[in-house]
Amino acid sequence: MKLWVKLALTTVLVLLAATLSSGAAVLYQALLYNQEKTMESGHQQLSSTAYALARELQNGPFKGYSEATKNSYINYTMKKFGISKYVLIEDGEILCNRTPFDLADAGDERWQQEEGSGIIQKRGEQYILIEGQRVPTSDGSSYALVLVQDISELYQDMKRQTVLGLWILAGAAAIAMLLIFLTTKRILRPLRELQKAATDISEGVLTRRANVYTKDEIGIVAQAFNRMADKIESQVTELSRVSEQRRQMLGSLTHELKTPMTSIIGYSDTLLHVNVKKEQQQRALWHIKEECSRLERLSSKLMNLMGLYENDSISMEEIPMEELFAHVAQMEKYHLEKMGMTLTCTCSMGKRQVDRDLMESLLINLIDNGAKASKAGDEIFLVGEGNKITVRDGGCGIPEDEIGRVTEAFYMVDKARSRKAGGCGLGLALCEMIARLHGAGLEIKSKAGEGTEVSVVFSR
């Protein structure tokens, strides 16, 4: 059963029970009150009639009358007080009965009391009020007057009212039920939307959000749900981005492996099966060795990159950047001098949290890249200021449309040239990885023919 049906049904049932029981209570109270009223009025009538009758019967006005005369006198007297609802009793004998009923217990003690008392008797469908008292004569005669009255009207009224009340209740209940059903359904409608959103998301529509703007608990749940969906979406996007990156890297890697493999297989095949000149045999062997060392370089760079992915081996420490620059300059000095280039360092940075080895290898990589692009006599600048370390060269630069791709693993702007210089297209990918581990990013500005400027920009 749906929640809104359950809620509506429960509410309706509780409401019905409450109205029914309170209605019944009210009706019962009314019945009691009416009974009492009827009894009271009967009592008053009885006592006033008894009083009047006492005056008539006082001193035995019909003493000495014959039985028949006495009877007709009494009948006359009774008739005088009208209303055919009294029974007159003398010494337990019915003297006169003007009611259509037979009084069974004429000698009952109750009718001999000064104060009247009565009961309500049920005879079939009829309710009869029987009330009696002594007629207060002062001459010692014992007359009793009993009021016998059909009060079924009272109960029929009650019954009619009950039926009417039930009809009204049923009508009200029907309307209430309709209203409750509609409102409950309306209140719970956002839940359906929430459920649809969840289904959509589970089916892969990650951009789906629950459009619930109510301020109640459902609204709060929907907000939490949407926050969860945001998180899931961003994580899934991130995951697929990373796996796409890995896939691309693997693709490039196999391609990168194919080239040296082709050379090695081709040259060894040539040496085995083809009769080539002596010096060509030497060239073939040299190529095989050269391609093998290219593979070796590739594998060690890859190991570096993998190591960085698992970044446990990183130890950050506070290091004065000036000292780091000096160390880098010293390491690059011989290498650059051999190519006829100079490195100019300026540093106005203070201390920074870095991993010494990684940061050094990043800078050396950048300087080597600059050196590869430059020619003898050129100058390379290493500048540290603010939150930025920049390596600038005046070399051949990067074509504008390739700047975005140079940090991709295995990407080389000029393959032939890069290979000759011993590159395998992993340098900048490695640099970017190191920068990212330091919470920094790489910024590359370059103009073909004018030089390149690569900056490591720290976020703080």
Place this chain on the structure above:
Amino acid sequence: MQGIKVMKTRILVVEDDSSISELVCMNLEAAGYEPLPFMDGLVTERFLKEVCISDRVSAKTEVPALALVDVMLPGKDGFELMEDFQKAQIPVIYLTAKDDVLSKVHGLKTGAEDYIVKPFEVLELLVRMEKVLKRTGRSRKVIQVKDVTIDLAEHSVSKGGERVALKPLEYELLVTLAGSRNVAFSREELLNRIWGTDYVGETRTVDVHIGQLRKKLGFHKVIRTISKTGYRLEDLDE
């Protein structure tokens, strides 16, 4: 025919990796072709335009008979160069590491004659080249080995001007070995290529025919037995 220098078939090698370029050239040279290496797409394009303009008959340099082209090239890639090759009427074999089916289909659809995936074996490359040359009617008409001339049009062989009578299978064997000179063939390969794949024979048959060729042409030192492999016809330009 003695003394006449037979002009070698020119092959364009467009490959940006110097090591692979040298590998291909080395083998083409050994097999008796004249390789013409190019490393860059744009330079190749310029060369092809020149070929188109120059009058074929009066051209000093012979027009290449075939091009071996890498797909990924700096400047202009192999697929983009196809149009230029077609204008210059040079058949193309793609030579590439891109071994996915789609690029293969693309390569062949644009009009390439064949598609060889790296890494490849030398013999496979030579055989496929030979097939393309034959199909496009650019096979050599005459093969010269030492003092022996093979006239492919007339199916005749002469040594020092003297005609040598060879049996059909011996002739086929000689043409196969001389066509990819300096490259070793295994006995099984020779059996397959000359006797056909249906032939159920022993590899001894090859040995017998090789013996006949050696005797008839005096090629005892020219056709060498390569241990564990097979035979190789050796003739290097000095």
